[in-house]
Each structure stands twice: as structure tokens, then as C-alpha cells.
Amino acid sequence: MTTTATDERLAGQEQRIVDATTRCIARWGVAKTTLDDVAREASCSRATVYRLFPGGKDAVLEATVRAQLARFYRGLAERLDGAGDDLEDLLVAGAVHTSQQIAGNRALQFVLAHEPGMILPLIAFNRMDRVLRAVSEFAAPYLAPHVGAEEAPRMAEWVARIVLSYMLSPADEVDVRDEESVRRLVRTFVLPGLVNHVRQ
Numbered sequence: 001m002t003t004t005a006t007d008e009r010l011a012g013q014e015q016r017i018v019d020a021t022t023r024c025i026a027r028w029g030v031a032k033t034t035l036d037d038v039a040r041e042a043s044c045s046r047a048t049v050y051r052l053f054p055g056g057k058d059a060v061l062e063a064t065v066r067a068q069l070a071r072f073y074r075g076l077a078e079r080l081d082g083a084g085d086d087l088e089d090l091l092v093a094g095a096v097h098t099s100q101q102i103a104g105n106r107a108l109q110f111v112l113a114h115e116p117g118m119i120l121p122l123i124a125f126n127r128m129d130r131v132l133r134a135v136s137e138f139a140a141p142y143l144a145p146h147v148g149a150e151e152a153p154r155m156a157e158w159v160a161r162i163v164l165s166y167m168l169s170p171a172d173e174v175d176v177r178d179e180e181s182v183r184r185l186v187r188t189f190v191l192p193g194l195v196n197h198v199r200q
Contacts, residue, residue: 014052014063016042021064026106029115030061068108072101073138080142087146087194091186092179094139095163099176102167135160147194155194162190 020041024033035057039046053059076097083093102108111118123131139156140149147155162185166176175181 013042013044013048015067017044017049017052017060018064018067021060022068022107025064026110029110030118031115033057035060068105075101076138080139085145087143088183088186088191090142090146091159091190092182094142095159095176095182095186096179098163099167099182103177132157132160158193159190 017038021033021038024037024041027033028037035046035049038060039049042049049060050056053063055062076094079093079097080090083090108119121127136153136156139160140152143155144152163176166174166185174185176185
């Protein structure tokens with residue numbers, strides 16, 4: 001077997017293990033998921049899991065989080081690239097995709113519902129700044145043509161804060177998973193705020 005074929009096989013095994021871990025967490029949560037569970041779900045041996053992830057459960061969890069984030073950003077990029085040049089469409093696409101992906105991630109929803117202590121330390125206080133910075137860095141290039149390169153990071157963070165606030169504290173009149181609801185929010189509050197700020 002060639003080196004390339006071996007690398008591809010190992011990458012395939014790693015992906016199966018990461019996907020299996022995601023399914024296990026969606027079923028039982030982080031604390032109750034064991035490497036034996038992951039190995040069974042991935043149809044491999046426990047030894048294989050350790051060989052590919054020498055750090056054990058922590059290494060598998062870290063790889064799973066990285067894979068989930070990479071998948072999220074790939075999907076978000078596709079949605080934003082497909083939104084065209086209209087700022088309203090861009091904001092709506094980004095907000096709806098983000099909200100739907102978070103709400104539809106069964107593993108994340110299980111952890112939020114049953115093991116919030118796993119998530120809260122990562123987003124509380126100054127840790128949230130890192131999350132917002134990452135989102136801002138990703139989204140800023142999409143906003144730059146509309147608000148300028150200097151303002152784009154701030155605008156991206158502001159929009160991210162709005163979306164997160166509605167997700168964490170839902171309001172009856174706004175459903176950030178629904179395109180029409182988000183479009184009304186964007187037209188009524190977000191776009192005027194952006195335009196007025198840029199004009200100042």
C-alpha cells in the first residue's frame with residue numbers, strides 16, 4: 001500500500017471515529033461516553049482509537065470539536081458565498097445558517113441541556129470574547145465590501161452578538177432559525193444600525 005493510500009485510510013478511520021464520537025455524545029453526553037462506546041460505534045477496536053488518538057478520550061474530544069467547527073465554517077462559507085452581493089441577503093443567510101446549525105446539532109444540544117458545565121466555561125466572561133473574535137475574523141471579509149475593511153470586524157461582532165442573544169434568550173417575536181423572521185429583524189434594526197454607523 002502506498003504512503004498516500006495509507007494516509008487516506010488513516011484519515012478515513014479518524015473521520016469515522018470523530019463521527020462516532022459525535023453520535024455517542026448526542027446519545028449519552030460527554031461524561032458517559034467512553035472510548036469503548038466510540039470504538040463500537042466506529043466499528044473498530046479500542047486499540048485503534050488509542051493508536052490514532054494517543055491522548056485518549058481528551059484527544060478524541062478535541063478532534064471532534066475541531067471537526068464540528070470546520071464543518072460549521074465550511075457550511076457557513078457556502079451559504080455566504082451563495083448569498084450574492086446584497087447586504088441584507090448576506091446577513092440573513094449568515095444568521096439563519098448559524099442558528100439552524102446550532103439548533104440542529106444533536107450532540108451540542110444534549111450537552112447544553114444535560115451538561116452545561118462542559119460548555120459554559122468556554123463561553124463565559126472573557127472566554128466569549130474569543131468566540132466573538134473568531135466569528136468576527138471569519139465574517140469580516142464578507143462585510144468589508146459593504147461597510148469598509150476597518151469597520152467590518154466590529155460590525156461582524158455586533159451582528160454575532162445579536163444572533164447569540166436571541167439564541168440564548170429567545171423572544172416570541174423573533175425566531176433566528178426562520179428566514180422571514182430574521183429578514184424582518186435585519187430590515188428593521190440591523191441594516192439601519194449598520195447604515196447609520198457607516199455614515200457617521
